Each structure stands twice: as C-alpha cells, then as structure tokens.
Amino acid sequence: MPMSHKVMKQKIKRRLKGKVGKEKQAELHRIIEELPNYRSGPYADLRKSLNEEIQQQNKRAKVQHKDTLAVEKEGHFQMALVGAPNAGKSALLKALSRKQIKVADYAFTTLKPIPTRVDCGGLWIQLVEIPGLIAGATEGRGGGQALLSVAANADGLMIAHDLNANPQELNIILTELSKTKLPQPLLIVYTKVDNPDAESRLRAVQTRFSQFKSVAVSAEQNLHLEALKEAMRASTGLIRVFPRSNQAGSKPDEKPVVIPIDSTIEDFARKIHKDIARKLKHAKVWGSSVKFPGQQVGKGHVLSDMDIVTLYTT
Ligand SMILES: Nc1nc2c(ncn2[C@@H]2O[C@H](COP(=O)(O)OP(=O)(O)O)[C@@H](O)[C@H]2O)c(=O)[nH]1
Numbered sequence: 001m002p003m004s005h006k007v008m009k010q011k012i013k014r015r016l017k018g019k020v021g022k023e024k025q026a027e028l029h030r031i032i033e034e035l036p037n038y039r040s041g042p043y044a045d046l047r048k049s050l051n052e053e054i055q056q057q058n059k060r061a062k063v064q065h066k067d068t069l070a071v072e073k074e075g076h077f078q079m080a081l082v083g084a085p086n087a088g089k090s091a092l093l094k095a096l097s098r099k100q101i102k103v104a105d106y107a108f109t110t111l112k113p114i115p116t117r118v119d120c121g122g123l124w125i126q127l128v129e130i131p132g133l134i135a136g137a138t139e140g141r142g143g144g145q146a147l148l149s150v151a152a153n154a155d156g157l158m159i160a161h162d163l164n165a166n167p168q169e170l171n172i173i174l175t176e177l178s179k180t181k182l183p184q185p186l187l188i189v190y191t192k193v194d195n196p197d198a199e200s201r202l203r204a205v206q207t208r209f210s211q212f213k214s215v216a217v218s219a220e221q222n223l224h225l226e227a228l229k230e231a232m233r234a235s236t237g238l239i240r241v242f243p244r245s246n247q248a249g250s251k252p253d254e255k256p257v258v259i260p261i262d263s264t265i266e267d268f269a270r271k272i273h274k275d276i277a278r279k280l281k282h283a284k285v286w287g288s289s290v291k292f293p294g295q296q297v298g299k300g301h302v303l304s305d306m307d308i309v310t311l312y313t314t
C-alpha cells in the first residue's frame, strides 16, 4: 500500500530542499523513478508536475549556459578570433596582450570564449578567442552553434590558420562560416611562420585564398605582430585622430579620438563636444590627409588615421 500522496508531497519537498542545478535534477529523476506508476489520480498529477519541474530546470540551465558564453563588448571594436583547434589562437592572444592564457599542445584547451584587450595605438580591439571550430560546427557539433553565435555578435572576424596544417582545414572553416551570418570584415592570420617550410606554404595559401586580407605571424617568436595589429586596426574601419590644443607649443593628446574612416573635421569636433562642433570655424591638420604640416582646413575636410588636429572656434 503506497503512502498517501499528501505525505508523499511533503516528503518530496523535504528531499528537494536546498538542492539546485544538477543536484536538483538528479533528485527529481530519482523521485519520479520511485513514484507508484498510476496512470491517473493524484500520483499521476504529481508525476506530471515533477516532469514539468525538470523541464523548467533544463530551460534555466540552457539560459545560464548562453549567458556564460556571451562576451560583453568592451573597447572600440569587438573582433572574434576563430580557427581550428591548435591553430595558435591562444598563443596569439597572449602575444598581442599581456594576458596569461593557457596554451597547450592538444585540442580544446580553451572551452569558453576568452576576451582580451589589444591596444592598437590607442584604439582598443577586444579580441575574443572562440574555441576550436571544427567541421559541422553549424550543425551544433561540439557546441559549435553557441560559439558561432558569439562570433556572429562581434563587429569583425579574424580566422587563424596554422601554416603547418592542411589548407583544406581553412577551406572547411570558410565553408562553415559562409553558412552563417557572421560579421565582416574578415581577416586571415597565418600562424607559426617560424616553422620550417612556412614561407613556401604561406605563398601557396595566400594564392589560394587571395580574396582575403592576411598577415603571417609567429606568436612564439614575436614576428610581424605589429603588422598584424595594424591590419586588425585597418579592418575595423576606424581611425585615430589626436587632438592638440590651440595654445602655442602644446603637444597632441596621448589618447586619440577614435572615429569612422572618412570622418570630417566636423565629425571629429562633434565627437569631442557638440558645442565645439557648433562654434567651429576651421582647423589645422598635421598628417597624411594634408599636403603640408599645419595646413588650415575647413569643416568638411576628410581626416586620415594618425592625423593631429587643432580646432578653432568662434
Ligand atoms: N612554432 C610555433 N608554435 C606555436 C606558435 N603559436 C602556437 N604554437 C603552438 O601550437 C599549439 C597550439 O597553440 P594554441 O595557442 O593553444 O592553439 P589554439 O587551440 O588555437 O588556441 C601549442 O603547442 C603552441 O605552443 C608559434 O607562433 N610558433
């Protein structure tokens, strides 16, 4: 004779008390196993409500999972770094920042997206390593879907390809990515250029994938990392412009104003303060957007990366 369902309910409540997450799930399953198997009546209702509770728990776990994967945007631009396992992504993150990142000689060392700050001369790129992308990622294999959605949320994308690896690997990644709505621009970083034969392999892949901008680096030997940073910076479509006050002998600010490429003097002024933009008369510019240093220009003058600007207001 089974105990009354009211007593059973009390007992279940006690068994679940203080349990959360996986532990609660396991206990719920055990309780359901132990319930008398009536098709209808209070015990059947009890079974149903316990099953619903399990489903709720599952949903919550999924949401939590998503939350832990998402990477909050920081800096001027978020760039996802994707590539096959062992492509050298973590080593690159470490070399481009001062962050201590686990680099290991086996696949899937990194399981969650890892953000790091890369300083491109005052323009901050938040580079986010997306753990090893493999064939079938778009079908959700290896948690690929969730990770791809992190990449899809970024402002730009960089693919790492190990020069020792089969170029087919890069082809697979490009195919997987082409099935999704991933952000452009797209930049390829060829890694481990310090290895023997890397140079000739590099020429081969650069010819085969010539439609993409690319840089070859060695994270281990610190080769061409500055060139990579500049390529990353250029791919953001953002430029750095340094304000200089109109007081005689003053130096340009150390921190640039970061604005989109093709911005004008007026855009730059607006970024500093809308009152300044309103009172703006003209400006003087030092840098590649002008013919000679200190050239006077109007509001509509289009600025270049690394220009120095002094604004004059009424
Ligand atoms: N020779 C050489 N090996 C590298 C370089 N970068 C990474 N590696 C090695 O490649 C392996 C995978 O690197 P890791 O950064 O963990 O790859 P990830 O899976 O893409 O993050 C490790 O054994 C690294 O030591 C490099 O520039 N040169």
Ligand SMILES: [Mg+2]
Pocket: 089, 090, 091, 109, 110, 129, 131
């Ligand atoms: Mg890694």
